[in-house]
Amino acid sequence: MKTKVLAISLCLLIGSQLAKAQVKVADVVKEWERSKAYTMEYLDAMPESGYALKPTPEMRSFAEQVLHLADANYGLTSAALGSKSPFARAELEKSSDKSKSNVSKLVLASYDFVIASIKKMSEAQLNESIKLFDKFDMSKGTALAKVLEHQAHHRGQTTVYLRLAGVKPPEEKLF
Numbered sequence: 001m002k003t004k005v006l007a008i009s010l011c012l013l014i015g016s017q018l019a020k021a022q023v024k025v026a027d028v029v030k031e032w033e034r035s036k037a038y039t040m041e042y043l044d045a046m047p048e049s050g051y052a053l054k055p056t057p058e059m060r061s062f063a064e065q066v067l068h069l070a071d072a073n074y075g076l077t078s079a080a081l082g083s084k085s086p087f088a089r090a091e092l093e094k095s096s097d098k099s100k101s102n103v104s105k106l107v108l109a110s111y112d113f114v115i116a117s118i119k120k121m122s123e124a125q126l127n128e129s130i131k132l133f134d135k136f137d138m139s140k141g142t143a144l145a146k147v148l149e150h151q152a153h154h155r156g157q158t159t160v161y162l163r164l165a166g167v168k169p170p171e172e173k174l175f
Helices: 002-020 025-045 048-052 062-081 100-119 140-164
Strands: 129-132 136-139
Touching (some): 025 062, 025 140, 048 062, 048 100, 062 100, 062 129, 062 140, 136 140
């Protein structure tokens, strides 16, 4: 009986410590820097001609897909941190210059914006509670994780675009 009580107590103690674990700014920045490098590999892999590629007429082009990713990096990060985005909603996706060099510049700048915004934060700020879009209760760190998930989702969709262009997608970059 004492062994069971000790085991349960130990589990509760460890669980409570994990629940109190704070998100570290350096860890969040590291994930965003990794993700930026991975996205850059996708941007570099697609030839200039592939930036206009649409798998079907109703889908976004490759350029529009990654510009959507950039728009969301700005908009969702600003919403998570309670700051003003430097761009209006969907402004980048509507850009008239969808050349490889311009799109790459805009997309990578969106990662720089997110990374710079996170670097200005303390661990306490990352763990502050917010109500994202006046609807979802979470910490700022969790909201930034949602932004990271969103960009990974859209980058992943562009794997099909690369394959259709005859390009081998970059190797997975989880760590």
